[in-house]
Amino acid sequence: MKHLLVVVSFFAMSETIFAQNNLAQRLFDAHDLFKEKSVSLRREFKHRQLVPLIDKLKTNPKFAVSEAGKSFEGRSIFQVKYGTGAPPVLLWSQMHGDEATATMALLDIFNFLNASGDGFDDLRKKLSEKSTLYFVPMLNPDGVERWQRRTAQEIDMNRDALRLQCPESKLLKNLQQTLKPLVGFNLHDQSPRYSVGNTKEVAAISFLATAYNYERTINSVRERAMQLIVSMNRDLQAFIPNQVARYSDEFEPRAFGDNIAKWGTSLILIESGGYKNDPEKQYLRKMNFITILTALERIADGTYTRENRADYEKIPQNERNHFDLIIRNARTERNGLTYTVDVALNRNEINSADAKSFSYKSSIEDFGDLSVFYGIEEIDARGAFLTDNNGKPLVLKLGDKADFELRSDKNTQKIVNGFVQK
Numbered sequence: 001m002k003h004l005l006v007v008v009s010f011f012a013m014s015e016t017i018f019a020q021n022n023l024a025q026r027l028f029d030a031h032d033l034f035k036e037k038s039v040s041l042r043r044e045f046k047h048r049q050l051v052p053l054i055d056k057l058k059t060n061p062k063f064a065v066s067e068a069g070k071s072f073e074g075r076s077i078f079q080v081k082y083g084t085g086a087p088p089v090l091l092w093s094q095m096h097g098d099e100a101t102a103t104m105a106l107l108d109i110f111n112f113l114n115a116s117g118d119g120f121d122d123l124r125k126k127l128s129e130k131s132t133l134y135f136v137p138m139l140n141p142d143g144v145e146r147w148q149r150r151t152a153q154e155i156d157m158n159r160d161a162l163r164l165q166c167p168e169s170k171l172l173k174n175l176q177q178t179l180k181p182l183v184g185f186n187l188h189d190q191s192p193r194y195s196v197g198n199t200k201e202v203a204a205i206s207f208l209a210t211a212y213n214y215e216r217t218i219n220s221v222r223e224r225a226m227q228l229i230v231s232m233n234r235d236l237q238a239f240i241p242n243q244v245a246r247y248s249d250e251f252e253p254r255a256f257g258d259n260i261a262k263w264g265t266s267l268i269l270i271e272s273g274g275y276k277n278d279p280e281k282q283y284l285r286k287m288n289f290i291t292i293l294t295a296l297e298r299i300a301d302g303t304y305t306r307e308n309r310a311d312y313e314k315i316p317q318n319e320r321n322h323f324d325l326i327i328r329n330a331r332t333e334r335n336g337l338t339y340t341v342d343v344a345l346n347r348n349e350i351n352s353a354d355a356k357s358f359s360y361k362s363s364i365e366d367f368g369d370l371s372v373f374y375g376i377e378e379i380d381a382r383g384a385f386l387t388d389n390n391g392k393p394l395v396l397k398l399g400d401k402a403d404f405e406l407r408s409d410k411n412t413q414k415i416v417n418g419f420v421q422k
């Protein structure tokens with residue numbers, strides 16, 4: 001044991017990496033204890049479900065809760081403060097109303113911070129004494145109500161950082177200017193069909209150390225975000241191997257991330273993407289819980305400074321090479337001539353009238369040689385003919401609903417609204 005300790009102390013960096021990998025695993029194992037179980041369906045989680053959860057924190061001496069402002073339609077936007085140390089860190093979620101994953105993770109983090117006596121008290125103490133955390137969960141509650149990206153003014157507030165026409169935008173800028181956080185976490189969801197580089201893997205989580213100018217200069221503010229992301233990526237590889245990507249760092253002068261980086265806060269964008277058989281993104285919620293807490297520890301103890309920012313560039317870029325379903329090598333016919341096609345289709349979510357649930361509406365997105373694309377689900381249809389539901393050769397048209405059949409000598413497989421009928 002003594003020998004081991006000596007070796008470990010010689011390699012302080014590996015010690016840190018080991019300890020933090022270990023923290024990620026412990027958080028993974030314990031997440032269920034902290035999961036806010038009243039919330040698990042994205043569209044059902046509205047502002048009125050958030051209010052009582054925040055109210056509970058108001059009487060809790062571990063937190064300081066205030067109203068940071070109101071949405072355009074007058075819904076309270078809350079700020080939850082934890083800790084009293086330096087540096088300040090600001091985390092905000094759901095500036096796009098239909099991106100709920102991280103808000104759920106923040107609720108889990110509140111439960112985590114409130115617990116005690118479970119082996120995580122050292123971390124809580126560190127976070128509370130060596131940083132001050134400011135959380136703004138659900139920045140765009142009006143958009144949440146409608147389950148839409150934009151605010152009640154139909155403005156994408158992530159293009160409103162300069163003009164500040166939304167009260168939600170003014171509020172966010174004001175928080176950055178007054179709190180002057182060292183690090184900001186900008187928490188979003190992205191399409192579940194982004195790919196990790198040119199691989200067959202879907203991007204489960206994507207990161208970005210946001211650029212602050214067109215030249216994408218790396219100053220010390222941006223470098224800090226890159227170093228943190230290097231460590232966050234390393235931890236997540238244990239749970240979502242090869243499913244972490246890097247968002248494009250093209251500068252967007254109107255976006256919040258870009259401006260907040262320009263205003264001097266190291267900006268970490270986290271995008272929850274797709275994970276197989278997880279339409280409500282509950283596994284990705286858990287990934288957010290882990291990656292945010294491990295990053296917060298590194299901010300509090302400063303260990304992120306040991307990371308090599310060059311490793312950031314090794315994370316593959318987000319690409320768009322995935323469809324929900326690709327049918328390979330089917331035969332079809334036109335004017336009496338038969339030929340081979342791959343067919344790609346997506347299942348798009350359509351809100352119910354009250355925006356609390358959804359149904360799928362599928363469409364044919366592409367066909368032809370799709371060998372450079374991947375299906376999250378794939379069917380090899382070699383030997384089968386594409387027909388309509390009357391057995392006639394299918395006339396393929398982009399945008400058509402994916403209702404057709406694959407007929408071979410042996411059997412008929414029905415595709416109904418984009419789903420393979422078993």
Ligand SMILES: [Zn+2]
Pocket residue numbers: 096099188189
């Ligand atoms: Zn977003």
